[in-house]
Amino acid sequence: MTTRSLTHLQALESEAIHILREVAGQCSNPALLFSGGKDSLVLLRLAEKAFRPGRFPFPLMHIDTGHNYPEVIAFRDQRAAELGERLLVRTLDESIAKGRIVLRNPGESRNRHQSVTLLDAVDEFKFDCLIGGARRDEEKARAKERIFSFRDEFGQWDPKNQRPELWNLYNARIHPGEHLRAFPISNWTELDVWQYIAQEDLELPSIYFAHERDVVVLPGGALLPVTNLTPVPDGAVAVRMSVRFRTVGDISCTAPVPSEAGTLAAIVKETATTEITERGATRLDDQTSEASMEQRKKEGYF
Amino acid sequence: MTHTQLADHGLLRFITCGSVDDGKSTLIGRLLFDSKAILADALDALAVSSRKRGLEEVDLSLLTDGLSAEREQGITIDVAYRYFSTGTRKYILADAPGHEQYTRNMVTGASTADLAIVLIDARKGVLPQTRRHMTLAGLMGIRHVVVAINKMDLVGYDEAVFRRIQAEVAPLARKLEIPHLQYLPLSALKGDMVVERGGNLGWFGGPTLMELLEDVDLAAQDLDAPFRFPVQLVCRPRTGGLLDYRGYQGRIESGSVAPGDAVTILPSGVRTIVRRVEFFGEDLARGVVGQSVTLHLADDVDVSRGDLIAGSAGAPVPVRDLDATLCWFGERPLDPGSRLVLRHGTREVRAKVHAILGRFDLQSLESLPASELRMNDIATVSLRLQQPVAADPHGWVRSGGSFILVDEATHATVAAGLVLGQESY
Numbered sequence A: 001m002t003t004r005s006l007t008h009l010q011a012l013e014s015e016a017i018h019i020l021r022e023v024a025g026q027c028s029n030p031a032l033l034f035s036g037g038k039d040s041l042v043l044l045r046l047a048e049k050a051f052r053p054g055r056f057p058f059p060l061m062h063i064d065t066g067h068n069y070p071e072v073i074a075f076r077d078q079r080a081a082e083l084g085e086r087l088l089v090r091t092l093d094e095s096i097a098k099g100r101i102v103l104r105n106p107g108e109s110r111n112r113h114q115s116v117t118l119l120d121a122v123d124e125f126k127f128d129c130l131i132g133g134a135r136r137d138e139e140k141a142r143a144k145e146r147i148f149s150f151r152d153e154f155g156q157w158d159p160k161n162q163r164p165e166l167w168n169l170y171n172a173r174i175h176p177g178e179h180l181r182a183f184p185i186s187n188w189t190e191l192d193v194w195q196y197i198a199q200e201d202l203e204l205p206s207i208y209f210a211h212e213r214d215v216v217v218l219p220g221g222a223l224l225p226v227t228n229l230t231p232v233p234d235g236a237v238a239v240r241m242s243v244r245f246r247t248v249g250d251i252s253c254t255a256p257v258p259s260e261a262g263t264l265a266a267i268v269k270e271t272a273t274t275e276i277t278e279r280g281a282t283r284l285d286d287q288t289s290e291a292s293m294e295q296r297k298k299e300g301y302f
Numbered sequence B: 001m002t003h004t005q006l007a008d009h010g011l012l013r014f015i016t017c018g019s020v021d022d023g024k025s026t027l028i029g030r031l032l033f034d035s036k037a038i039l040a041d042a043l044d045a046l047a048v049s050s051r052k053r054g055l056e057e058v059d060l061s062l063l064t065d066g067l068s069a070e071r072e073q074g075i076t077i078d079v080a081y082r083y084f085s086t087g088t089r090k091y092i093l094a095d096a097p098g099h100e101q102y103t104r105n106m107v108t109g110a111s112t113a114d115l116a117i118v119l120i121d122a123r124k125g126v127l128p129q130t131r132r133h134m135t136l137a138g139l140m141g142i143r144h145v146v147v148a149i150n151k152m153d154l155v156g157y158d159e160a161v162f163r164r165i166q167a168e169v170a171p172l173a174r175k176l177e178i179p180h181l182q183y184l185p186l187s188a189l190k191g192d193m194v195v196e197r198g199g200n201l202g203w204f205g206g207p208t209l210m211e212l213l214e215d216v217d218l219a220a221q222d223l224d225a226p227f228r229f230p231v232q233l234v235c236r237p238r239t240g241g242l243l244d245y246r247g248y249q250g251r252i253e254s255g256s257v258a259p260g261d262a263v264t265i266l267p268s269g270v271r272t273i274v275r276r277v278e279f280f281g282e283d284l285a286r287g288v289v290g291q292s293v294t295l296h297l298a299d300d301v302d303v304s305r306g307d308l309i310a311g312s313a314g315a316p317v318p319v320r321d322l323d324a325t326l327c328w329f330g331e332r333p334l335d336p337g338s339r340l341v342l343r344h345g346t347r348e349v350r351a352k353v354h355a356i357l358g359r360f361d362l363q364s365l366e367s368l369p370a371s372e373l374r375m376n377d378i379a380t381v382s383l384r385l386q387q388p389v390a391a392d393p394h395g396w397v398r399s400g401g402s403f404i405l406v407d408e409a410t411h412a413t414v415a416a417g418l419v420l421g422q423e424s425y
């Protein structure tokens, strides 16, 4: 019997492939943002399905805050090499050295400073589109994000000045200096991502699976991983527990969750039944301000 | 793994329409909240048991809130997307605002929707907005419409009220020729007939909203439609063992395709045969609507991005004059002199609005004479194109009959277009 209709993962996959091919067809110099994290690993698999046996029609790019888990960086390099695709890395350390970024104190979170390095890289390489793995279910401000999201010449996102997206007809026209962000997995949820990773049996950095780690339980319940960047706060005590990361990013703002899930199947199950949204549980910086994501997006953050 | 044992009924996209205060946010909150429980149950392979209704404890505005600019204004001004899953089907809900000024948002949300829920407040009955929402759903080719008569708890769950409103909607629904129409009494607040039947609407024998969503047959119509494949990219690696590899990459927008099928390349009109339907290195016996694949053709024909590969039987005739219904989105009214680009599938051609044939009045459902096109207007127009486009008439199979207009100077998307009657081979 032949397929009559697509499973939900096939439908999402097909849509994402279509979007990637539209970026390739409409944009002259795109790049795919790749961090070694799960969402960008899904993007790479989708790009393989979109373009093989050809090469990717864009390089991979990572904006490295310098505060990443080393196993994730090693994984990033390994994966790019396996695929035989070009990986560009631009670091916040370079931006700091050039005086493009000024830290108020050396220990502060580098997360929101990424925008500077990112926009400098857009200028340097004259990229007209950056493909990212953001999803609309991640955060309220993202629920209205377009699949092709328009940024003005200052890299800014104006929620009131976005193009309506009809059917699957994307309008990627821009003026010189402007650029687009394209989000092929906009319509995926965290559960879809984990189900897809399980279905495709994708390899992931080890910190996505349950492991023993020293953490501090913060007053709101979030877990602070104990690292040399995030030492045990005065008066607090570290405890060792079984945790995993649901998202990996800058060390200073990514928190693990308690978990015993050591396999993809166990993670899928945990994700399906969890009541807390991904960012609510795992982002340390978003909790300060309701509208902080929207604010950062306006400034050019991914 | 438990989830692999569950049937996967794919992805359903739907839209909710209602006037302010009809209970849209409450209904969405109820669906998101109750489906979470279903999902947990489904994954535990437990029978769906009667669950405690806890919605009153959830702050609904937190579930459906959007951007801070809108929070300040206290209105929703754009389409927001919500996601939930029951374990057997995934749902994407386009939340389009009810404010009458924002036709464009509803048209945008409706363009990808398989189903529309039109909410009516049982106390108020059919409002002008109700007619507008139904009409837009019909115009945009949404095949499944659920007329949800909400707040039944406030009219004592009275069947007579439900029947009266149903009788009011029926003539309009007939006029719009919506193929699958259902009426449903519910209370979004109390939960009756949303996910659980509840005990108050015992006189109603139909399915709950959730049962209805779970049962929509998505494949039926698009699969039998003619094959349409806009070419996105040509893959020619020209390396190693791939010197002769030439694949056409794109997505099957309607129908299906198998090796041996006769196809026509448009607009050139060249005919050939499909040799392979490839997906990520594998050969498919048949590719179906929705799938992104790579096609290989029997002859070395000239095909590039912007071409349409169509099933040879009933392939559309390329034209340079096109009549269409437009929904105007531009901030400024249509300027007859402005340079527009029409995007149909992957094809872009220069276009001019040659004549405005009439403006469609969403209230009277009649076409009125018009000399201007303003934001949120719906009008029939004649377009003249610089290059030919092979378009299908927009009908209940939507692909092939839809396009957008882009302003060449500002790059803004200024209109959504639906092709009116066309010739085919």
Ligand SMILES: Nc1nc2c(ncn2[C@@H]2O[C@H](COP(=O)(O)OP(=O)(O)O)[C@@H](O)[C@H]2O)c(=O)[nH]1
Binding pocket: B018, B019, B020, B021, B022, B023, B024, B025, B026, B027, B150, B151, B152, B153, B154, B186, B187, B188, B189, B190
């Ligand atoms: N009694 C009752 N009130 C409801 C029902 N659905 C919504 N409401 C109330 O109607 C008001 C408007 O609902 P809301 O969901 O915000 O409407 P929206 O403007 O369409 O999003 C709120 O006070 C809700 O609590 C219902 O089924 N029964």
